Amino acid sequence: MKICVINNLYEPFARGGTERVIENIIFGLKEKKHEVFIITTKPYSKNKPKNKDLDIYYINSCYFNLNKIPKILRLFWHFLNLFNLSSYFKIRHILKKEKPDLVMTHNLEGVGFLTPFAIKKQKIKHIHTLHDMQLLHPSGLMMHGKEKLFDNWHSKIYQKINKYLFGLVDAVISPSNWLLKEHKNRKFFRKSKKIIAPNPVKLCIDKIKKKNTFSETNILYVGQIGKYKGIDLLVEVINNCANKNNINLAIVGTGNEEEDLRKKIKDNKSINFLGQKTKKEVEKLMLSADFLVVPSICYENSPTVIYEAAIVGLPVIASRIGGITELVHSLGGILFNPEDKNDLGNKIIWAIKNPFNLEKIGDRSKKNIKNFRLDNYINLVLRD
Numbered sequence: 001m002k003i004c005v006i007n008n009l010y011e012p013f014a015r016g017g018t019e020r021v022i023e024n025i026i027f028g029l030k031e032k033k034h035e036v037f038i039i040t041t042k043p044y045s046k047n048k049p050k051n052k053d054l055d056i057y058y059i060n061s062c063y064f065n066l067n068k069i070p071k072i073l074r075l076f077w078h079f080l081n082l083f084n085l086s087s088y089f090k091i092r093h094i095l096k097k098e099k100p101d102l103v104m105t106h107n108l109e110g111v112g113f114l115t116p117f118a119i120k121k122q123k124i125k126h127i128h129t130l131h132d133m134q135l136l137h138p139s140g141l142m143m144h145g146k147e148k149l150f151d152n153w154h155s156k157i158y159q160k161i162n163k164y165l166f167g168l169v170d171a172v173i174s175p176s177n178w179l180l181k182e183h184k185n186r187k188f189f190r191k192s193k194k195i196i197a198p199n200p201v202k203l204c205i206d207k208i209k210k211k212n213t214f215s216e217t218n219i220l221y222v223g224q225i226g227k228y229k230g231i232d233l234l235v236e237v238i239n240n241c242a243n244k245n246n247i248n249l250a251i252v253g254t255g256n257e258e259e260d261l262r263k264k265i266k267d268n269k270s271i272n273f274l275g276q277k278t279k280k281e282v283e284k285l286m287l288s289a290d291f292l293v294v295p296s297i298c299y300e301n302s303p304t305v306i307y308e309a310a311i312v313g314l315p316v317i318a319s320r321i322g323g324i325t326e327l328v329h330s331l332g333g334i335l336f337n338p339e340d341k342n343d344l345g346n347k348i349i350w351a352i353k354n355p356f357n358l359e360k361i362g363d364r365s366k367k368n369i370k371n372f373r374l375d376n377y378i379n380l381v382l383r384d
Contacts, residue, residue, distance in 0.1 A: 001382075002035045004100040004124075006091070008063050008110035010040040010056065012049050016224070017304025018107055018131045020279070021199045025104070026054070028200060028374040032382075039094060041110045057094050059087055063110025067256060078138040082161055084112030092118040100124060102382075109134050113165045120168045127381060128166065128192075129173040132301055135162040136186065141228055142299040144321060144338045159186055167191065173381060175199045175302035176323030198327070200377030201307050201369060216246040217352045220289035220314075222282055222305045225255030230295030230319065230338070235264050237345045238271055247352070250285060252277050286314045291351055291358060294318035297339050302327055313366035315358050317347050330371075332364035 007022050009015060014023075029036050038054055041061035048058050062069065062077060069077065091111070095103070095118060103119045105128045119126045134140035136159055137150050149155065163186070171193040174180035180194060219238070223229045231251070238249045247270055251261070254276045265271040277285070286292070292309045299322035306327055309316050316333040318324050328335055334351065336343040351358050 001102060002037075002098070002100045003029055004037055004039060004095065004098065004103045005029075005106070006039045006103060006108070006111060006115060007106040008041050008061070008108060010038055011051075013040075013042060013046075013064050020304050021131075022106055024200050024202050024374055025377070027202060028378040031375070032378055037098060037100070039091060039111070059090055059111065061087075061110040066110070075138070078109075081109055082113045082165070084114060087112035088114040088118050091115055092121055095119065095122045095124060102127065104129065104381075107131055107134065109140070113162060116166055116168045125170050126168065127171045127173060128169045130175070130179050130183065130301065133179070133182065133299070135159070135166060135188065136182065142182075142322075143228060144297045144299070147299075159188075163188055171195060171381075173197050176326050178299075178323045178326060179301045195381065197377055197380055198330070198372050199302050199304065199307060200374040201311060201372050202374050203311065203370065216248060218289045219247060219249045219348070220252070220285055220292045221249065221295075222252045222285075222292065222308075223294070223303075225251075225253050225258050225261055227257065228296070228298040229255075230297045231257075231261065232264070233297070233339060233341055233344065234293055234295045235261070235271065237341050237348065239264075239268055240341075241345055241349065247348075248272065250274055250289070252282060252285065282308070283312065286312045289314060290355070291315040291317055291362075293344075293348070294324065295344060296321060296324065298322075300324055306331065306333070307369065307372065310365035310369040313362040315351070315362040315365065317344070317351060331368045332361050334361070 005022060005026060009019055026036050036054065038056045040056060040058060041063055042058040043064045044060045066074060102125045105115060108115050116126060132140040133142055137155055138158065142150055169189060169192045172189045173195045175198050177196055180196060183189060221231065221234060225231055238247060241247065249271045251273045261273060265273060286309055292314050294303055294306060294316060296319045301323045303324060306316055306318065310331045316328060318328050318333060318335060319338040320335040321338045325335060334347050336347045
């Protein structure tokens with residue numbers, strides 16, 4: 001089967017968990033001997049990268065540098081993204097030329113929300129995968145305590161347009177029941193087949209994770225450096241308890257609030273900001289850490305970092321919010337109430353005082369992650 005995969009970012013411009021999930025899916029499709037090509041975006045200023053293993057079509061877009069654009073202009077950009085005729089005709093031309101049997105779309109901000117029409121025009125089967133809430137709100141982020149913003153009048157207008165644009169999708173995949181329910185409650189995908197399928201993982205050869213030395217505790221955070229990820233909350237909790245316990249926190253990631261983070265941790269030698277790291281470097285850090293903290297204050301769908309931690313048997317302490325709750329229940333882990341620094345602090349102290357129980361949680365996660373094998377996912381989504 002010839003399959004087209006469309007996402008707003010791909011290597012070398014990838015920067016998040018969605019891109020890592022798509023890489024796994026493409027690997028799985030090729031393992032099953034399917035022919036795959038990609039449509040994605042690149043910044044206007046960058047040349048088209050070369051890839052020996054895949055045919056990739058790049059469309060010029062401002063999306064990669066969207067955060068650098070003033071907020072007022074960003075709103076205008078989101079309107080243009082809804083009706084991006086230039087992207088529509090380019091995608092339609094590519095599909096007409098390549099003649100795929102199936103198109104699998106993912107995040108389409110920056111690609112254009114007219115993409116389903118371009119696919120339908122060529123009479124190609126279309127499967128869309130949800131990764132966040134970008135069809136419900138331009139930001140794609142529902143913040144804890146600000147849920148009503150998704151139901152105000154301008155959000156409803158935005159949603160009404162997207163319900164129409166994405167009403168042509170043959171099937172929709174959601175990694176979490178929570179995210180699909182949020183769309184169904186707003187009458188999305190009424191005629192589409194609906195599939196709940198946690199993101200697939202490419203299981204590697206077993207890595208040996210170090211045992212707790214009991215002399216110190218190494219905590220890891222991996223993610224965007226932004227308030228919506230709860231990094232400020234985690235730093236505050238560690239600042240309050242680091243003097244009482246031998247704790248080290250390693251922070252991996254990049255984002256717009258790196259400078260603010262550096263100021264907050266400058267007087268605490270227990271916190272080390274490592275910046276951006278490669279996938280192999282992150283895996284090495286996970287193998288040497290005692291547990292991972294995912295302190296999100298936004299409603300996340302199915303964070304890739306939790307899957308990656310489970311693969312190596314790293315226990316997770318995470319916010320009880322959005323699809324995170326489902327994922328932690330499936331894999332094993334510890335949940336705390338979002339934005340509750342006392343609850344997070346208590347869970348961290350419990351983890352420090354109960355290393356044997358913590359290791360059992362990690363072992364359970366490593367066992368359960370095998371249920372999310374890549375080949376099972378490919379078989380499920382292509383079954384029909």
